[in-house]
Amino acid sequence: MSAANGAGPGPGFGTGGDWAALLGVKGGPAIRPGSSMPSSVLLRLAGRTVLVDAGLGTARAICDQGVPLTGIDLILITHLHSDHYLELGPLLHTAWTAGLTRPVRVVGPPGLSAYWEGFLASMAFDIELRIADEGRVPLAPLAGIEVLEEGPVAAPEGLAITARRNHHPPIEESYALRIEGAGRSVVLSGDTAPHEGWAGFCRGADLLIHEALLEAGVDALVAGLAHPDPRLKAHILRSHTQAGEVGRIAAEAGVGALALTHLVPEGLPGCEPAAWEAEVRRHFAGPLHPGRDGMRIGL
Numbered sequence: 001m002s003a004a005n006g007a008g009p010g011p012g013f014g015t016g017g018d019w020a021a022l023l024g025v026k027g028g029p030a031i032r033p034g035s036s037m038p039s040s041v042l043l044r045l046a047g048r049t050v051l052v053d054a055g056l057g058t059a060r061a062i063c064d065q066g067v068p069l070t071g072i073d074l075i076l077i078t079h080l081h082s083d084h085y086l087e088l089g090p091l092l093h094t095a096w097t098a099g100l101t102r103p104v105r106v107v108g109p110p111g112l113s114a115y116w117e118g119f120l121a122s123m124a125f126d127i128e129l130r131i132a133d134e135g136r137v138p139l140a141p142l143a144g145i146e147v148l149e150e151g152p153v154a155a156p157e158g159l160a161i162t163a164r165r166n167h168h169p170p171i172e173e174s175y176a177l178r179i180e181g182a183g184r185s186v187v188l189s190g191d192t193a194p195h196e197g198w199a200g201f202c203r204g205a206d207l208l209i210h211e212a213l214l215e216a217g218v219d220a221l222v223a224g225l226a227h228p229d230p231r232l233k234a235h236i237l238r239s240h241t242q243a244g245e246v247g248r249i250a251a252e253a254g255v256g257a258l259a260l261t262h263l264v265p266e267g268l269p270g271c272e273p274a275a276w277e278a279e280v281r282r283h284f285a286g287p288l289h290p291g292r293d294g295m296r297i298g299l
């Protein structure tokens with residue numbers, strides 16, 4: 001496997017081959033000058049284009065991969081933390097203004113349909129105006145919201161998708177995904193702490209895209225907030241996976257390569273790529289991609 005050099009491939013990169021692109025690699029919803037963007041992943045496999053999660057910045061990041069917003073075959077939302085679905089409505093609206101006229105399947109946890117209905121209500125004036133004034137098709141039917149459940153997920157032709165409930169308290173409806181096609185397999189952890197059977201779900205994947213945290217940086221992260229609160233640290237430590245443990249899971253599962261995303265903390269002193277690699281390398285010796293926005297990993 002190989003990763004694109006630089007921050008991202010840029011316009012015109014195109015959709016050739018099979019690959020996974022880390023559109024945003026920051027854990028959590030807050031951004032600051034110079035930070036990465038919240039997590040989302042674009043996967044091109046067996047001729048299909050699948051988006052997993054839609055945090056802030058997703059629409060721009062998709063275009064930077066050379067992929068039109070009208071070219072997405074399926075959108076999967078792993079759980080209802082804002083950094084994983086905040087831009088779903090704007091993404092679909094922007095795709096609509098860019099010429100989308102066919103329905104796009106959107107599969108996510110219970111409650112996602114309420115978000116979509118709320119977004120449509122908040123944009124009703126603009127949507128109705130564009131339909132009447134510009135001749136656009138109705139927007140509402142273009143997103144077929146379906147409930148994500150553990151087990152097989154109906155997938156575009158050529159793909160097989162399996163969802164597994166992960167461990168991300170206090171959210172119960174939170175999922176990891178295994179996506180297979182063209183003889184290749186990619187596992188996406190979603191947000192999760194280690195849990196029983198997790199390495200088995202990842203076993204033999206060509207690429208494991210896993211969230212990661214550096215505990216040494218969590219205190220600095222919390223202290224730097226305008227309103228620091230010990231509950232945030234408690235949530236991070238009980239709901240996510242330390243980088244060293246990610247390496248252990250990848251080694252136990254025998255994955256072909258490992259990519260780190262949803263980095264917590266991100267961009268702070270002591271949290272450079274070398275720090276993440278040092279923790280993972282305690283257990284995993286295979287190809288490793290400490291994530292950065294726009295990184296494309298060939299399969």
